[in-house]
Amino acid sequence: MQNRVLVLDKNKQPLMPCHPARARALLKAGKAAVFRRFPFTLILKDREGGATQHITTKTDPGSKTTGIAVVAEFARRGPTVIWAAELAHRGQVIHQALEKRRTLRHSRRSRKTRYRAPRYDHRTRAKGWLAPSITHRVRTVITWFQRLLRWVPITDVSMERVRFDMQALENPEISGIEYQQGTLFGYEVRAYLLEKWGRKCAYCDTADAPLEVDHIQPRSKGGSNRVRNLAIACHACNQAKGHAPLSVFLQTDNDRMKRRQIAAAQVAGNDPKKRAERERHEQNRLERVREQAKTPLNDAAAVNTTRHILFERLQALGLPVETGTGGRTKFNRVQQGYPKAHWIDAACVGASGGKVRLDSALRPLQITATGYGNRRMCNVDRFGFRRGKPKSRQKVYFGFQTGDMVRAVVTEGKRTGVHQGRVACRKTGSFKMVTPSGKVDGIHYRFCKPIHRQDGYNYAA
Structure with missing residues (x-):
């Protein structure tokens, strides 16, 4: 099963997502055009406005992967997942890059200013400071919520605000019917132990x-x-x-x-x-x-802190925000007999996730954060010394930028054929392409046609 196709009217206002078969019919009849390749979005040529249903965008934030599910409220079928994605973060990559930079700077300073007095007083951090790897996780989730707001008529938001109930973990004998006799009894502790x-x-x-x-x-x-x-x-x-x-x-x-x-x-x-x-x-x-x-419980506390900040950022979007705990998410998923997956956990978040319909065979859009490159003026070797010439400040060559997804139909030369993948640009006009079958070098820009512009993410169905 595939995701629904996102639809915009001629004024770029979001409409209800449609079935892939309906999207193919619209394209074949010439009533719509491809607006965006990932996620696949159509724009209608003549229609303006239309009726929409209640749509909730739900998320299950994670340390490495965040699940996203778009749930529509249908009159007959009830809440149903119509679109899903799994967002892979690059927090560990950022952490390793900063560690490498710190090591290079430390070694350079020890060589150049061996007897410099230590400086600590001016290295204070602003209130609410977060590590760059954690800030990245929050910003990528907010970025995708803002994008979905432009492509889907979202009415409210639901998120897993806390992965673990800290009070229930510290004192499992806590008083209260919800923990002692309710249906969530023991789920918070078991969910945490499985992770631990x-x-x-x-x-x-x-x-x-x-x-x-x-x-x-x-x-x-x-x-x-x-x-x-x-x-x-x-x-x-x-x-x-x-x-x-x-x-x-x-x-x-x-x-x-x-x-x-x-x-x-x-x-x-x-x-x-x-x-x-x-x-x-x-x-x-x-x-x-x-x-x-x-x-x-430091790890659980750190995750909860990140989710609180994410909750505040989602509230700033101006939509009602529903919250839930990790124990309730697992309870909803187990009670409905769904398998473990990030996007399924997102669909089961909160009280509204207790009765949600989904097809476990649905193939969510796999989104991987790659970033936009780095700010280094030149490349360095493993010892930190400059390698090659300084980089050029120019990024766009002949209308293309490194990271763009293109389709090249080469009609002459050694590379004759059809190639599709991401391109690495050069000012000479001879590009390098990374395709599923391997790397292809020497593709001239005049054979290339853009499919999807570089936006800091890789996609896979």
């Missing part, structure tokens, strides 16, 4: 089996229900551990150790290095489990 332990058993690393919540220090031995005393375990390990303390369980379970050694031998084969590495991994399991159990 990497969705695999803490004792045997099993990831393809149903996982259960286990008390590291058994309650019969004085253990509590606090999240720092909880781990995720498969059914076999949970039953084998029983009421035994963690140290006793990991050190005396000979049968399980034998099974691990057999599994390690099968994985490692006859390679002694891999077998030794696996054995060291098993010997350090007790220390690793204890360290992982002591991991504080």
